[in-house]
Amino acid sequence: MASGTIGPDEAKGPGHALVLRLVDRIRQLEHQIYSNELDSRASSSDTDATSRLGHLMKRAQAGLDSGLAYILGEEEVAQANQDAARIREAEEACADLQARLDAARTQVQKDAVHIMHLTRQLDAERQNAAAERMLAGSSMEAALMDARRAAHEEAATALGRAEARAGEELAAAAAAAQEALRAAAAEVDLLRSGRAALAQELNETRVRLERALAAADDFHARFLQERAERRKVHEELQSLRGNIRTLRVRCGDRRTQEFEFGTVADAGVSQAELFEEVAPLVRSVADGHNVCIFAYGQTGSGKTHTVTGPAHDPGLAARAADALCALASAEGAERRALEVGMLEVYGDVDVLALLREGCAARATAGTALNAASSRSHAVLSIRASDPDGLAGASVLHLVDLAGSERVARSEVTGQQLREAQAINKSLSALGDVMAALATRAPHVPFRNSRLTQVLQDSLCGSSKVLLVCCLDPDPASAPESLSSLAFAARAARLALPTMEPVRTPAANYSMVSVAEAVETALGATRPLPPQDFSYIDALGLTLAEDVLARDPIPAYRASIKDGYAVRAVDGPGVYPVAFEAFAGAEPETLPPGTVAYIGTGGPLPEGADAVVQIEDTLDQGADDRGQRLVKILVEVPGPGYDVRQIGSDVAQGEVILPAGHHLLPAEIGILAGSGAVTVKAYPRPRVAVLSTGDEVKDPAAVALGPGQVRDTNRAMLMAAVSEAGALTQDLGIAGDTEEESTAAFRRALDGGADVMLITGGVSMGQRDYIKPLLEAQGTVHFGKVCMKPGKPLTFAEVPREGRAPLLVFGLPGNPVSGLVTFNLVVLPCLRRLQGWGDPGLRRVHARLSFDIKQDPARPEYHRAIGSWRRMAGGDGWELVAQSTGGQISSRLLSLRAANLLLEIPRVSHSPGYNELSA
Ligand SMILES: Nc1nc2c(c(=O)[nH]1)N[C@H]1C(S)=C(S)[C@@H](COP(=O)(O)OP(=O)(O)OC[C@H]3O[C@@H](n4cnc5c(N)ncnc54)[C@H](O)[C@@H]3O)O[C@H]1N2
Ligand code: MOO
Numbered sequence: 001m002a003s004g005t006i007g008p009d010e011a012k013g014p015g016h017a018l019v020l021r022l023v024d025r026i027r028q029l030e031h032q033i034y035s036n037e038l039d040s041r042a043s044s045s046d047t048d049a050t051s052r053l054g055h056l057m058k059r060a061q062a063g064l065d066s067g068l069a070y071i072l073g074e075e076e077v078a079q080a081n082q083d084a085a086r087i088r089e090a091e092e093a094c095a096d097l098q099a100r101l102d103a104a105r106t107q108v109q110k111d112a113v114h115i116m117h118l119t120r121q122l123d124a125e126r127q128n129a130a131a132e133r134m135l136a137g138s139s140m141e142a143a144l145m146d147a148r149r150a151a152h153e154e155a156a157t158a159l160g161r162a163e164a165r166a167g168e169e170l171a172a173a174a175a176a177a178q179e180a181l182r183a184a185a186a187e188v189d190l191l192r193s194g195r196a197a198l199a200q201e202l203n204e205t206r207v208r209l210e211r212a213l214a215a216a217d218d219f220h221a222r223f224l225q226e227r228a229e230r231r232k233v234h235e236e237l238q239s240l241r242g243n244i245r246t247l248r249v250r251c252g253d254r255r256t257q258e259f260e261f262g263t264v265a266d267a268g269v270s271q272a273e274l275f276e277e278v279a280p281l282v283r284s285v286a287d288g289h290n291v292c293i294f295a296y297g298q299t300g301s302g303k304t305h306t307v308t309g310p311a312h313d314p315g316l317a318a319r320a321a322d323a324l325c326a327l328a329s330a331e332g333a334e335r336r337a338l339e340v341g342m343l344e345v346y347g348d349v350d351v352l353a354l355l356r357e358g359c360a361a362r363a364t365a366g367t368a369l370n371a372a373s374s375r376s377h378a379v380l381s382i383r384a385s386d387p388d389g390l391a392g393a394s395v396l397h398l399v400d401l402a403g404s405e406r407v408a409r410s411e412v413t414g415q416q417l418r419e420a421q422a423i424n425k426s427l428s429a430l431g432d433v434m435a436a437l438a439t440r441a442p443h444v445p446f447r448n449s450r451l452t453q454v455l456q457d458s459l460c461g462s463s464k465v466l467l468v469c470c471l472d473p474d475p476a477s478a479p480e481s482l483s484s485l486a487f488a489a490r491a492a493r494l495a496l497p498t499m500e501p502v503r504t505p506a507a508n509y510s511m512v513s514v515a516e517a518v519e520t521a522l523g524a525t526r527p528l529p530p531q532d533f534s535y536i537d538a539l540g541l542t543l544a545e546d547v548l549a550r551d552p553i554p555a556y557r558a559s560i561k562d563g564y565a566v567r568a569v570d571g572p573g574v575y576p577v578a579f580e581a582f583a584g585a586e587p588e589t590l591p592p593g594t595v596a597y598i599g600t601g602g603p604l605p606e607g608a609d610a611v612v613q614i615e616d617t618l619d620q621g622a623d624d625r626g627q628r629l630v631k632i633l634v635e636v637p638g639p640g641y642d643v644r645q646i647g648s649d650v651a652q653g654e655v656i657l658p659a660g661h662h663l664l665p666a667e668i669g670i671l672a673g674s675g676a677v678t679v680k681a682y683p684r685p686r687v688a689v690l691s692t693g694d695e696v697k698d699p700a701a702v703a704l705g706p707g708q709v710r711d712t713n714r715a716m717l718m719a720a721v722s723e724a725g726a727l728t729q730d731l732g733i734a735g736d737t738e739e740e741s742t743a744a745f746r747r748a749l750d751g752g753a754d755v756m757l758i759t760g761g762v763s764m765g766q767r768d769y770i771k772p773l774l775e776a777q778g779t780v781h782f783g784k785v786c787m788k789p790g791k792p793l794t795f796a797e798v799p800r801e802g803r804a805p806l807l808v809f810g811l812p813g814n815p816v817s818g819l820v821t822f823n824l825v826v827l828p829c830l831r832r833l834q835g836w837g838d839p840g841l842r843r844v845h846a847r848l849s850f851d852i853k854q855d856p857a858r859p860e861y862h863r864a865i866g867s868w869r870r871m872a873g874g875d876g877w878e879l880v881a882q883s884t885g886g887q888i889s890s891r892l893l894s895l896r897a898a899n900l901l902l903e904i905p906r907v908s909h910s911p912g913y914n915e916l917s918a
Pocket of ligand 2: 812
C-alpha cells in the first residue's frame with residue numbers, strides 16, 4: 001500500500017495542497033478497497049467484485065496520473081514523484097527502524113526474564129548463605145535446637161517405624177524382662193533379708209564380744225585386786241616373820257652377848273631349807289620390789305657354799321634365779337623379761353664378769369662365784385621387768401661380800417694387806433649406808449664406795465634387804481664370828497620389816513622402757529563413764545553404743561532425676577501429663593496411660609515404677625482441650641529405673657554407727673539424717689595443768705629477773721590437751737615448795753580433774769618435790785623412763801572416794817621433754833579415757849635424709865619433718881625424714897613443724913646385762 005506524508009515544510013503552494021487532497025482521497029479509496037476486500041471475503045461468491053476493484057484501481061491510478069498531470073504540470077509531477085520516492089525511502093527507513101526497535105524490545109524482554117531468573121537464584125543463594133551464617137554464627141544454639149528437634153522428630157519417625165516392625169518381638173522381650181525383673185526383685189528381697197540377718201548376727205556378735213571384753217576387764221580388775229591382796233598378805237606375812245629371834249653367843253671370857261636376827265639356823269640346815277627363808281623376797285622381786293640379799297662371813301664360814309653351792313646342791317643364787325624363772329613362766333613367759341648380770345667389786349674396782357645368756361647363766365654364775373677370790377665382792381643381779389608394766393622393773397642383787405679380816409691378827413702384808421684394807425673400807429661404807437638408812441639420816445653416803453653405788457637402788461624406798469651371816473663353828477674363829485655378828489646386827493636393824501620408805505627422789509625408781517611406761521599408764525586408765533550428748537555437741541567424741549537407723553532412707557520411693565514418672569511397660573509414645581510431683585509433696589496416684597512430671601527427690605506416684613529423665617522426652621505443648629502432652633522417646637530398662645527404693649541408702653534398724661566409732665563431720669550428718677539427736681558417748685576428760693618452779697614466770701611478765709624463764713609448758717600442754725579432745729583446767733604456776741605443789745594438787749582434785757599434768761621438779765634435784773608428793777598421795781608406778789628426752793617422766797595414781805583414781809603425770813620441765821612425753825605416754829591415755837579401742841600412736845618406717853648418732857644409753861625420739869618423695873629409680877613413694885636441727889631438750893624449735901618422732905634405738909644394752917627370755 002502506497003503511503004506518504006509530505007510534511008508542512010515541503011508544502012509548496014496550491015499544487016501541493018491538491019496533492020494532499022488527492023493523497024487523502026487515495027486513502028479513502030484504499031480504505032474503501034480494503035473494506036470491499038473484506039466484504040468480498042465475506043461474500044466469497046462475489047468474484048466479480050475483485051476484478052471490478054482491480055479495474056477501478058487502474059482507473060483511479062490513471063485518473064490520478066492524468067489529474068496530477070493536469071494539476072501540476074510535468075515538473076511538478078516529477079517533483080511529486082521525487083517526493084513520493086523520498087517518502088517511500090523515509091517510510092522504509094521508518095519500517096527498518098521499527099523492525100530494529102521490535103528486535104531490540106524482544107531482546108530486552110528476553111534479558112529481563114533472564115535477569116529475573118538470575119535475581120531469584122541470587123536471592124535463594126543469599127537465603128542459603130544467611131541460614132548457614134545463622135547456623136555457624138551467634139544463633140548456633142537455636143540452630144542446634146532446631147537440629148535437635150529435627151533429630152528428635154526423625155528419631156520419633158524412625159521409632160515409629162521401628163515400633164511397627166518390632167511389634168510382637170518387643171512385647172515378648174518385655175514379658176521376658178518382666179519375668180527377669182521379678183526374679184531379681186525376689187533375689188534382692190532375699191539378699192535384703194539376708195543382710196538384715198547378717199546385721200543382726202553382727203550385732204549379737206558385737207554384744208557377745210562386748211560382754212567378753214567387759215568380763216575380761218572384770219577379770220583383769222579382779223586379778224589386780226587379788227594380786228594386791230596377795231601382795232598385802234605377803235607383806236603382812238613377812239612382817240610377822242620379822243619376829244626377832246635372839247642368838248646368844250658365849251664369848252671366851254664367859255660373858256654372853258646377845259644379837260637379834262629374824263632367823264637363826266643351825267649348822268645342819270640344808271640349802272633348800274635356807275632358801276625357804278629367802279623365797280618370800282624373791283616373790284617380792286616379782287611383785288616389783290628391789291631386793292638385796294647379802295651373804296657375809298669370814299673365809300671358810302660356808303658363805304660361798306651358801307650363795308653358790310655345788311652343782312648337785314645349788315645355793316641361794318641358782319635357786320633364786322630358778323624361782324624367778326618359774327614365777328615368770330607361771331605368769332606368761334612372753335611377758336616378763338629377765339636380765340642377768342654379774343659384777344665383781346675387787347679393791348673397790350669393777351671387774352665386769354658378764355655371764356652367758358639364758359638359764360645357763362646360773363651355772364656360769366656359780367663358776368664365777370667359785371672362782372672369785374674371797375678378796376672381792378661378787379654381785380649377781382637379776383633384773384625382772386613387770387609383766388603388767390604396773391610396777392616397772394625390779395632388781396634382785398645377790399651379794400657375796402668378801403669376808404672382813406682382822407688385819408692385825410692375820411698378819412698379812414703387801415698386796416694382801418692392801419686388799420684386806422680395801423675390803424674393810426667398802427664393808428664399813430656399806431655399814432655407814434645401812435646406819436644412815438636405819439636412822440633416816442638426811443644424807444646417805446652411797447657414793448663412798450663402788451659397792452654402795454651399785455646397790456643404791458636396792459637399799460632404799462620400798463626395797464627389801466636380807467643378810468645371811470655365816471659363822472664358822474670353830475671356837476678359834478670366835479673373834480671373827482663376833483665381828484661378823486656385830487656387822488650383821490647393824491644390818492638387821494635396817495632389814496627389819498618396820499623400815500619406812502626413804503625418800504630419795506628418782507633414785508628409788510628403776511628405769512622402765514617407753515613401751516612399759518605406755519603399757520603401765522594405759523593399764524591404769526579406764527574409759528570414762530559414757531554420757532548422753534546432743535548430736536550437735538558430739539563432734540570428736542567416740543560412741544559408747546551402736547546407733548541404729550530409726551527410719552529407712554529414703555523413707556519413700558524417690559526420683560533420682562528431673563523427668564517423668566512412668567510405668568516402665570508403657571514404653572515410648574505421647575502421653576498426657578497427669579500432674580507434677582515435686583520433692584516434699586504427698587505422693588499421688590498415676591492414672592493409667594498417663595505420666596507425671598517429677599522433680600529430683602520427688603515421691604514416685606502410686607502406679608508409676610520408673611522415671612524417664614527430661615532429656616529423653618519432648619514437650620508436645622497442650623492439645624485443643626488444654627491437656628499437656630509429652631513424648632517419651634526411650635524405652636526404660638525396667639521398673640525401678642532412676643528410682644531410689646525405700647531404705648536403699650539406709651535400711652530401718654541397720655547399725656549406722658557402731659560403738660567405738662569416732663564422730664567426724666560425716667558422722668554428725670549421718671546422725672542428723674537419721675534423727676539420732678541424742679547419742680551415748682564417752683565424755684571429754686578434764687585435764688588439770690600445773691607448771692612448777694620458782695624461776696617460772698607468767699608468759700605476760702614484762703621483764704624477766706635473773707635466772708627466770710617464761711612459762712612455756714602450761715600453755716603448750718593445754719593446747720596439746722585441747723587438740724586431744726580433752727578439757728583443760730589451768731592450775732597456774734607453783735613455786736618449788738611442797739606446800740604450793742600440794743595446794744595445786746588439791747585444786748585439781750576439787751576441780752574434778754581426771755588427769756593432772758605437772759611439769760618440772762621431777763628429776764634428781766634438791767627441790768624436785770613432785771615424786772615425794774605423789775608417793776605421799778598415792779602409788780607411783782614409774783619414775784624413770786629409758787628415753788631421750790624425757791627420762792624423769794613419772795606416773796602415779798591417786799585413789800579417791802567414789803571415782804576412778806586421779807592419773808598424775810609428772811612431766812620433765814624442759815619444754816621439749818614435756819611435749820615429747822605428752823605425745824608418747826599421755827596422749828594414748830587421753831584417748832583411752834575417751835573410749836578409743838586402739839589408743840596407740842601410729843608407726844611408720846621413714847628414710848633418714850641425714851646422718852644420726854645413736855645414744856649409747858637411751859633410745860632417742862628425734863624430732864623430724866616427714867614428707868613423701870618418689871623413690872629413686874622406682875615409681876613408689878617413701879616417707880623421708882628431715883631433722884629439725886639441734887635436739888637439746890630445752891630447744892622447742894626442734895618441735896617446730898615436726899610431724900614425726902623418730903625412734904632411734906640406743907647403741908646397745910647397758911653393760912653387764914644380757915637379755916634372757918623366760
Ligand atoms: N643430776 C641429774 N640432773 C638431771 C637429770 C638427771 O638424771 N640427773 N635429768 C635431766 C633431765 S633428762 C631432765 S629432762 C631435766 C628434768 O628436770 P625437772 O623435770 O626436774 O625440771 P626442772 O629441773 O624443774 O626444769 C628443767 C628445765 O626446764 C625449765 N622449765 C621448767 N618448767 C618450765 C616451764 N614451765 N616453762 C619453761 N621452762 C621450764 C627449767 O627452767 C629448767 O631449765 O632434769 C635434768 N637434770
Ligand atoms: O630426758 Mo631429758 O628430757 O633428756 O632432757
